[in-house]
Amino acid sequence: MIQSTSPTHKRGLWSSRLGFIMASAGSAIGLGNIWKFPYITGMHGGGAFVLFFIFCIVTVGIPLMIAEMIIGRHTRKDPVGAFRKLNQGRWVLAGWLGIIAGFLILSYYCVIAGWAVNYLWLALQGTFTPEHAAKVPQLFTGLLASDVRQLFWQAVFMGMTVFIVIGGVKSGLERANKIMMPVLFMILVILATMGLRSPGGTTALSFLFSPDWSKLDPPAMLEALGHAFFSLSLGMGAMLTYGSYAEEKTSIPNVAVTVCFMDTLVALLSGLAIFPIVFTYGMEPAAGPGLVFKTLPILFSQMPGGVLIAVLFFLLLVFAALTSSISLLEVVVAYYCDENKWGRKKATLIMGGIIFLVGVPSALSNSMLKDLHFIGGRNFLDSIDFLCTNYILPLGGLFIAIFTGWALTRGLAKGELEKGAVRFHLYPAWHFLIKYVSPVLVALVFLNKAGFF
Template sequence: MARAEWGSRLGFILAAAGSAVGLGAIWKFPYVAAQNGGGAFLLIFLVIVFTLGISLMIAEMSVGASTKKSPVGAYRKLGGKWWSSVGYIGVLCGFLILSFYSVVGGWTIAYIVKSIQGSILTTDPAVLSRTFDSFIADPVMPIWYHAAFMALTAGVILAGVQKGIERVSKHLMVMLFLLILILIARGLTLHGALDGVVTFLYPDFSKVTPTMIIEAMGLAFFSMSLGMGCMITYGSYASGETSIPNSARSVIGLTTLICFLSGLMVFPAIFVFNFNPLAGPGLTFITMPAVFSQMSGGQFFSILFFFLLFVAALTSSVSLMEVVVSFFIDEFQFPRMMTTVIMSILMFILGIGASLSLGVWKNYTLFGKNLFGLLDYVSSNLIMPFGGIMIAILVGWKAWPVISARLAYPDGTCPVWLPLFKFICRFVAPVLIFVILLQNL
C-alpha cells in the first residue's frame, strides 16, 4: 500500500505547526514569560528555540522523511530492533496525552457554549472560579464534551492525510491566526493596554537564573511537540523533494510567532482590568471571561477566544491521534477507519477516568497524584524528555549517515550548518534535556 503524502509543502508546514500550537501556546507561554523576566525570558527562549529546538525538529522530521514510517518502524529501520521500543514509548505517550488532553479540549467546547449563553460574563473572578471548579467536578457534563471533542478529532483522522489532516489544518491555522489578530486589535484599543505590552516585553535581567534558563529550555522543547513522535509521523508523509530544514524553520518560526502574539493578546486586557498575569492555567477559564465581561462587545470576544482555544486544541489532538493510528496502519496493516474508531473509544474511556479524578474520584491518588495529574506528569515530564534524548542520540550517532544524506543538497554537497547540527544532536541536546528530566524528577 502506497504511503500517503502531503498535497503541498504549505500543508505540511501548517499541519506540523498546528501540532505544535496547542492550548499551552495560548496560556502557558504568556504567564511563564511574565514569571521569568518578560523580554529577558523571551530573548533566551528565542535563542534556545532557534538552536536546540530547530535541531530536534529537523531530527524528528528527517527520521520520518528518511524512513517513510511511523515512530516504531522508523526507529527500527534506522537503529535496529532494540530501538523500536523507543517508538513504542512514543506511541504510548501520544495515547496517554490525548486521553486527558481531549478532556481539556471538551472544556473549550463547553466554554464556547457558556459564552453564547452569557453565563460566564461576570466581573467577579471568585464566581468564575466556582463555576469552573463545579463544572470540571461534575461527573456527567465534562464527559459529554470530552466525547464531542474526541469524535471531532476522530472525524479529521478518518478523512485521511490530505483530505483530513492537511485540509483541516490549513483552514484552522489561518482561522487561529486571524482570531488572535482580532483579539490583539481589540485589546490594544483599551485604555492602559500599553502597560501590559511593556510588562510582557520589558527585559528584567535580574530574573535570569539557571532555573529560569532550564524553564525556557523545557518550554522550548516541549511546546514544539517534540519527543513523542508527532514530527516523525508528519515527516514520513513529506515527499522526497520537500526540504526538511526549510520546513522545520517555517514550523518553528510560525509556532514561535503564535506564542509571541498570544502574549500580546492576553497581557493588555488583563492589565487594563488589574488581574494577575501569573494566574497560570486558571487565566484561561477564570480570568479571561472576567476581562471580556468588562469589554464593549465582551460576549462576542469571549466566544471568539474560546473558539480560538478549541482550534488550538483540535490541531494538536489530531497529530496525537495520528501517531497512534499510523502505528497500527504501518505495523499491522489495520484499516484506518477501524483503527481510528477503536483507539478513540479506548482513549475516551481512559479520559473518563481522568475527568472523574477531578471530581468524584479526586480522593483516589497514586504517587500523590490523581489520574489526570498522573497522566500529565508521566507523559509530559518523563516520556517526552526521554523521547527527546533518544531522537537526538539516534540522529547524531546511529543513523547519522542516512540522515546526513537526506539533509544534503541535491548535488550531494553538505550545508554549512550540518556539522553544528551533528554536534548539537550528539552532545548538546542529550545533556540539556537530561538536565530538564532530572529537574522534572
C-alpha cells in the same frame, strides 16, 4: 554506525509543502501556546524569559524537529517501525515512547480541550456579560464537579478529533489544518490588536519585550528550556510521523524553521492578546494555570465587547487544541496501520474509543474520583500529565537526539537534509547541535522535571 535504507512502504503524502507546514505547525501549536506560555511568562518576569525561550527554540527545538522529520521521511514509517527499519530494533524504545506518549497525552488532553469547547458554548450563549458576571467565577468549579458535563464535552472533542483523522492524510489532517490554522492566526491577530489598543497594551509590550535579566534565575531558564521542548510536540513521535508523509522534494530544514517560527509567533501573539487585558484590569500576570478558565472569563464579563472577545478567544483555544489532538491520534493510528496493517477507519475508531475510555478517570478526577491520589498526592489527570511531561517525553527526545547525533550515518542525514535544496550549508552547525548541545539540554530538562534538582 547505522546504514541507509530506502523506503518501500507506500503511504499517504502531503499534497504540498504548504500542507506539510500547516499540519506540522498545527501539531506544535496547541493549548501550551495559548494557555501555558502566557502564565509561565508572567510567573518568570516577562522579557528575559521570552528571549531565553527563543534561544532554546533555536538550540534544541529546531535541531530535534529536523531530526524527527528526517527519520520519518527516510523510513516512511510510524515511530516504532522507523527505528526497527533503521537498526533492527536496538533503538525501538524511542519509537515506543512516542506511541505511549501520544496515547496517554491524548487521553487527558481531550478532557482539558473539552473544557475549552464547553466555554466556547457558554460564550456563544452570551454568558460572559455584566448581567451574568456574578456567576462567572463559579462556572469552572461547577464544570469540574459535574461528571456528566465533563464526560460529555470530552466525548464531543474526541469525536471531532476522530472525524478529522479518519479522513486520512490529505482529506483529513491536511484539509483541517489548512482551514483551522489561518483562522487561528486571524483570531490571534484580531485579539492582539484589540489588546494593544487597550489601556494595558503599552505595559504588556514592555513586560514581554523589555528584559529584566535579574529575573532570569536557573528555575526560569529550566522552565523556558522545558517549554521550548514541549511546545513543539517533540519526543512524542508526531513530527516523525508527519515527516513520513513529506515529499522527497521538500526541504525539511526550511519546513522545521518555518514551523518553529510560527509556533513562537503564536506564543508571543497569545501574550499580546492576554496580558493587555490582565494589565488593564489590574490583575496579576503570574495568575497561574487558572488564568484561562478562571481569571479571563471574569474579565470578559466586565469589559466592553466581552461577549465577542470571549467567543473569539475560546474558538481560538478549541482550534489550537484540535490541531494538536489530531496529530496525537495520528501517531497511534499510523502505528496500527503500518505495523498491524489495519485500515485507517478501523484503527481510528478503535484507538479513538480506547483512548476515550482511558481518559474517563481523568475526566472524573475532580468529581467522582477526587479522593483518589496517585503520584505525589496528585489526582489521576495530574498524575498522567506528570508522568508524560516529566519522564516519557524528555526520554523520547533524549533518545532521538542521541540516536541522530551518534548512531545515524552522516551520509543518510546529510542526504535527507539536502533534498529540496541545492546544498544545506548549515549541516555542520546542525550536526554539532544535535550531537552535543541538544542531548545535554534535553537531559537537563529530564533531570529538572524528574526532580533531581
